[in-house]
Amino acid sequence: MMKNNKVFVITGATGVGKTTIARYLQDTYRMPRVLTHTTRPPREREEDGIAYYFETDNSFEKNHYLERVQYAGYKYGSSYEALERAWGKSPYATIVLDTAGAITYSQELGEQAVIIFVTVTHPDMLIDRVQVRGDDPLVVEQRIASPEFLRDVTLPKELKNVAYELANDDWAKTKVRLDLLVNDIMSGRSLPKKGKM
Ligand SMILES: Nc1ncnc2c1ncn2[C@@H]1O[C@H](COP(=O)(O)OP(=O)(O)OP(=O)(O)O)[C@@H](O)[C@H]1O
Numbered sequence: 585m586m587k588n589n590k591v592f593v594i595t596g597a598t599g600v601g602k603t604t605i606a607r608y609l610q611d612t613y614r615m616p617r618v619l620t621h622t623t624r625p626p627r628e629r630e631e632d633g634i635a636y637y638f639e640t641d642n643s644f645e646k647n648h649y650l651e652r653v654q655y656a657g658y659k660y661g662s663s664y665e666a667l668e669r670a671w672g673k674s675p676y677a678t679i680v681l682d683t684a685g686a687i688t689y690s691q692e693l694g695e696q697a698v699i700i701f702v703t704v705t706h707p708d709m710l711i712d713r714v715q716v717r718g719d720d721p722l723v724v725e726q727r728i729a730s731p732e733f734l735r736d737v738t739l740p741k742e743l744k745n746v747a748y749e750l751a752n753d754d755w756a757k758t759k760v761r762l763d764l765l766v767n768d769i770m771s772g773r774s775l776p777k778k779g780k781m
């Protein structure tokens with residue numbers, strides 16, 4: 585692994601804005617996204633090889649995973665190959681993971697993984713956000729009731745003093761905070777203090 589490279593790991597509960605943040609980092613800083621694999625069916629407008637590598641139960645098992653999890657009844661995994669592919673394009677990449685995956689990334693990659701734990705002040709807002717996104721109400725209901733969703737609303741103890749904690753209530757403020765963090769990290773100065781941004 586190229587040891588000066590970094591991967592921004594965007595983690596947190598469903599609907600909190602992880603994909604939106606990864607897209608902003610891609611558009612603004614040309615950070616390629618590390619695509620992950622899942623057995624979940626695609627949502628409307630999600631394309632294979634762009635949102636995810638969509639897999640069957642069978643094909644999912646054929647990849648080499650740095651980490652893999654079960655989330656709300658489906659398998660998800662991130663492969664070494666996809667990380668190397670992203671780092672082949674830029675020394676700074678992004679990946680969107682649940683908190684279990686973020687913990688593994690932190691343990692495996694140390695300071696090469698810049699963990700951003702995303703929250704909203706009122707978790708009730710998340711239901712509105714995913715409904716606006718167009719998710720099927722039944723799927724939203726199942727997702728919100730899953731143990732993984734409930735777990736990911738709160739910062740896990742393993743990520744305390746490891747993650748940057750970013751409240752994404754107001755998108756304009758989120759962008760300012762992201763810009764400060766990214767510029768600090770890209771400048772190569774000592775790492776900004778972990779915790780609330
Ligand atoms: N700060 C914000 N204010 C209002 N809406 C937002 C904000 N950030 C993101 N959104 C919207 O919330 C919805 C969910 O965002 P996004 O898809 O990025 O969440 P996610 O964390 O990636 O969700 P999931 O884990 O379920 O894929 C989207 O419609 C997005 O446009």
Ligand SMILES: Nc1nc2c(ncn2[C@@H]2O[C@H](COP(=O)(O)O)[C@@H](O)[C@H]2O)c(=O)[nH]1
Binds near residue numbers: 602624661683684686
């Ligand atoms: N640990 C991992 N988590 C992953 C991976 N790919 C996505 N995710 C996370 O799963 C949930 C559900 O995703 P959704 O697209 O179905 O809403 C979310 O928190 C994602 O960030 C992975 O490879 N490993």
